[in-house]
Amino acid sequence: TPGGGNDLVSRAVAVEMTKNIGQSIVVDNRPGANTIVGMELVAKAAPDGYTLIMTSSTQAINATLYLKLPYDSIKSFAPVSLVGSSPLIIAVPTASSLKSVTDIINAARAKPGDLKYPSAGTGNATHLGGELFASMANVKLTHVPYKGSGPGLTDLSAGRLEVCFSTALSVVPFVKGGRLRAIAVTSAKRSSFMPDLPTVAESGLPGYEASTWYGVIAPAGTARGVVMRLNAEIVKVLQVPDVRERLIAQGIDPVGNSPDEFAAYIKSEIGKWAKIIKSTGVTAE
Numbered sequence: 001t002p003g004g005g006n007d008l009v010s011r012a013v014a015v016e017m018t019k020n021i022g023q024s025i026v027v028d029n030r031p032g033a034n035t036i037v038g039m040e041l042v043a044k045a046a047p048d049g050y051t052l053i054m055t056s057s058t059q060a061i062n063a064t065l066y067l068k069l070p071y072d073s074i075k076s077f078a079p080v081s082l083v084g085s086s087p088l089i090i091a092v093p094t095a096s097s098l099k100s101v102t103d104i105i106n107a108a109r110a111k112p113g114d115l116k117y118p119s120a121g122t123g124n125a126t127h128l129g130g131e132l133f134a135s136m137a138n139v140k141l142t143h144v145p146y147k148g149s150g151p152g153l154t155d156l157s158a159g160r161l162e163v164c165f166s167t168a169l170s171v172v173p174f175v176k177g178g179r180l181r182a183i184a185v186t187s188a189k190r191s192s193f194m195p196d197l198p199t200v201a202e203s204g205l206p207g208y209e210a211s212t213w214y215g216v217i218a219p220a221g222t223a224r225g226v227v228m229r230l231n232a233e234i235v236k237v238l239q240v241p242d243v244r245e246r247l248i249a250q251g252i253d254p255v256g257n258s259p260d261e262f263a264a265y266i267k268s269e270i271g272k273w274a275k276i277i278k279s280t281g282v283t284a285e
Contacts, residue, residue, distance in 0.1 A: 001031045001148025004120060005169040009083055009214045010054040012246050016237040031147050034058060034121035034284065036069065043071035047221035049230060052080070057125045057212040060269035064277045065123035065284045073270065077217040078227050079262040081234045084252040085213040086168045087187035088129045090200065091180040093159050101184050101203035104163055108139035115162045116142040118152025120170075123284045126152075128273065129165035129186060129210040131280045133200070136208055156180065167212050168193070168251020186210045193251050213269070214252070215262055227259050 001007065007029060014025040030038035035058045045051035055077075063073035071077075092098045098107060108115050119127035122145045134141045144161060146152035149170035156164050157179035164171065165186065172193075174180040184200045185191045188209045200208040216234055218227060237243055238256040247254050257265075277283075 001120075001150050002029055003150035003170070003173075004031075004148045005086075005167040005212070006035075006054045006056055006214060008169050008250060009247070009252065012243055013054075013083060013216075013234060013237055016240055016243050017233055020233055020236065034062060034065075034123050036062065036066075040070045042217070042219055043076040045219050047078070047219040047223070049218060049222055049226035052216050052218050052230070054083070054214055055217050056214050057269060057273070058121075058123070059217075060266060061123050061125065061128060061273045061277070062284075063270045064274040065282065074263075074267065076220050078220050078222045079259050079266060080216040080218055080227055081231045081259065082213060082215040082255045082257050082262045082265055083234065083238065084247055084254045085211055086252045087185040087191055087211045088125065088165045089168050089171045089175075089185055089194075089197075089251070090133075090163065090165055090183045091156075091171050091175060092163050092183060093157055094178060094181050095159065096162065096181065098163065098183070101200055101205055104183070105137045105139055105204060107162075108134070108137070108141055112140040113142050116144050117163045117165060118144050118146050118149075118156055118161050119165075120149040120152065120167075121145050121147065123277075123282060125210065125212040126164070126166050128276055128280070128282065131282055132210055132276055133165060133205065133208065135280050137205055153180070165210070172249075172251050191251065192253070193248055213255075213265075215266075217262075231259055 010027045018025050042053040117130045175182050184203045185197050235256040238254045244254050
């Protein structure tokens with residue numbers, strides 16, 4: 001959806017790439033079905049390099065979350081480059097009485113199920129981040145799925161929900177605008193863009209870690225030369241100071257790696273999220 005993590009990263013990359021390749025890159029938002037709508041469109045598109053998708057960790061999650069997909073999470077695509085990675089951020093409405101991870105855990109234990117959190121869709125990292133938290137803290141939270149991060153965070157900031165486990169890219173504007181208050185980051189180490197924000201692990205839940213990522217993929221069958229050209233352009237864009245600063249300011253650590261490295265990374269992520277999905281019993285069907 002507009003304003004979501006995939007949308008914002010796509011536009012940051014597309015604007016600069018357009019300058020370099022001499023052709024307009026159109027960001028076409030296709031929300032729905034936990035990114036399956038957009039993924040299926042690209043999986044079935046002509047492998048000519050003109051139709052790409054800014055995928056995310058949801059690609060790896062869906063591989064296990066759904067018993068049947070209209071594409072193969074690995075075989076239907078040609079990875080181009082990992083664009084960036086980002087921790088999730090636990091945040092609450094500015095007026096909330098919850099001030100820390102410990103406060104959230106205690107509140108959830110006092111009234112099981114009363115704390116509601118939004119996600120960008122069932123099975124999304126913003127959902128599973130909450131499931132992992134609830135499982136490790138031995139509490140019950142109520143998940144409220146939305147079609148994208150923006151609508152859920154808007155409801156959270158209005159006080160209709162109590163907490164979120166959202167991507168840094170999506171939640172930072174709400175925090176900077178004074179509508180939400182960040183409590184902790186979900187990465188193993190503190191983030192460079194919010195160094196004063198503690199990790200969940202150091203805030204009362206040792207061992208907790210959950211992050212998300214963004215990357216560009218093309219349809220399977222796209223010529224290797226085309227993939228390498230696109231890869232070179234994306235890596236180049238991620239070295240541009242303005243682009244790097246824009247991403248870092250939104251909580252994204254720019255990466256830019258080779259197609260083979262990105263392919264291996266996707267496979268490893270599928271394995272990691274599969275363990276979480278199976279252990280928590282989450283299903284989308």
